[in-house]
Amino acid sequence: MAGTESSATGRYLVLLEDDSTVVGARELTRLAGIRTVNTADIVGASAAELLGAADGVVLNELGIALITAGADQATALSEAVNAPGPIAAFEAERTVYAIGDQPAAPVDGEFTWGLQATRADRSAATGKGVRVAVLDTGLDLQHPDLAGRDIVTGSFVPGEEVQDGHGHGTHVIGTSCGPRTSQNGPGYGIASEASIYAGKVLGNEGSGSDSGILEGISWAISNGCSVVSMSLGAATEPGQPFSEAFERVAQRAMAKGTLIIAAAGNESARGQGTVAPVGHPANCPSIMAVGAVDAQGAIADFSCGTVDEIGQVDVVGPGVDVHSSWPGAGYKTLSGTSMATPHVAGIAALLAQQTPERAWGLWARLAQTARRVPLPSTDAGAGLVQAP
Template sequence: MSQPTGTETTGRYLVLLEDRSVAAGAVEMNRVAGISAASTADHPTAADLAAADGMIFQDLGVAVVDATPEQVARLSRAAESSGPISVVEAERVVQAYTTTGEPAAAVDEGVFTWGLQAVGANLCAATGRGVRLAVLDTGFTTAHADYASRTVVTQSFIKGETVDDAHGHGTHCVGSAAGPRKPAAGPGYGVAHEVEIYAGKVLSNAGFGSDSGILAGIEWAISNGCAVISMSLGAAVRPGTPYSQVFEQAATRALARGALIIAAAGNESRRPGSVNPVGHPANCPSILSVGAVDVDRAIAPFSCGTVDTIGQVDLVGPGVDVYSSWNKDDGAGMYKRIQGTSMATPHVAGVAALIAERYGARGWELWARLVQSGRRLGLPSTDVGGGLVQAP
């Protein structure tokens, strides 16, 4: 069994089933461990896992189950054989990646935010029209005036909470990726301002969630034909910690379905003193990992980096003093400036949507075109990967 190191766990377990063997995997879980799991094929919007011993995310081939130590041992032994059960992992607790904002250096944001200018979105003819982009986060403030004319498809995967965003993080991330160019007040702040928005609530109003909620959101986004899935969330890991095989396979299966997952690298670094490794699940090879830079194109002091052979930064985006939509009026209207790799990630996701529109690219082709867009910054690739993402 692959066990997370340096992270909190929920007490549940993720079970990766062999590709095209989901039905057989369900039968095998019941046979070897007496676990009876429901399936999203029968309950496509199920958020409550308590109805059965667990839930199978049909499109991803992943189950999340409640299991005793003896049941876990039996599942792990089955995973070591050549049957339909492939991997068993402890489920992690994840959280939103954000820190207190800092004022940006002097820059003209009279028309567009510095972030839009940095990635060249303000000069791009593409708008994201016709492309579906999912933001999996703390939900979305549907009452925000800037989105009154937009159709936003929403779904909550948090038990007992509606999709309405009482935290603010999700609304901010939706704004950076897909907000308006001519808002009610302030500068334009949305990279792909005509993209079709899908807002999935996988983190609670307190900013926390679990692997199963994320997987539920990924499956929902795939089933709705989203080309880009933006995830400004994760869990810290220690150097040398193996990446999740479950999330890696989920990501490759998503890519095969034409969906690119983009995730925040994490905020645990304290530069120049220490650099922490890319967190879970962004450290998976098939999830595009995003670090953060500031208005001077310097690496943000909190941005995690490549420290060993596990996990790497693929691109960076604007992540310091980022202005976007917020869930309430904190004295400056329903807008706020915050920072984190969480803020960089939706900038990259927005550019991915622009590329998807312009070239019709999906899956691995979209990954390749996105990474090739990076502008070199004269900084180590271990910090910035291919560089600062650029609109087509």
């Protein structure tokens, strides 16, 4: 997310009250003449594709409508938020990006420093039986280190297959769910036997939209994923409210047993005295926000922090000089809160293998078992996550 800014797509998100997708669709038509289709009625088409045939699409699993609207229609729907009825929130859809990463020097050893710092190299847990969804730029399905793994894919980017033409998705999936042993370098994966659900929500150029992410979350929930990892987002300004739509979606995901973990963002320049606020959507209270530390335990210069009451860092993970898989049977060492997030997601999968707790219970275990670090909680939250 370094060097990027949040920008509107020209579409809107309409949050509907719980169990109100049908009456909500009727209200959209009554108030603004907007006719929608419901994803529960149409299988195999993305929201972007469905928008070509309608004014809006209702993501039935999440209770969110994605619409196109003119100025008068937008005004009517915005005013409806404060009136009794099924419309709970109305906001502009944002463009989101793969959280910016920074090339770093290669690493040596049997395990990456991130696996060692989180004790994943010593854990008997492997994540077997746990479904982990990683929503990003996709996955290199031919990478030899993932041969024979249980992999389910879905693309929510119109016109693009899940095959990763960018690299970011392959790197973060490698950290969360790749191998702990590799013939070509250090072991770098945490939940090495988890089921991988690779959701492409960002295009090969590294960007996407809120609607693609929401579709990916809906897909993960419907597939029973215990963990959703998102190394993506958009920058925010101090005091900027979090998205009510994403917050309610996260709450609904939690109610169905799915924990969402997201990168805090890379907008800080701590060496210059600047600490930027946690980005969207990690700044939502019901999404676990992940900051980054280096091998010495210091907060990464770029890692966003808690600067006001709106968004806070919940935990930290290894995010500097992180070695992982890369398309073309390769490897790359990168830095960013993007790299810290899959460490946390992988450890969440290890914990989920060993306990029936899900959602808030899994969040609590991640926080309670985290190693306290000599950093303020505004930078590190509960601390550095630890494998069971």
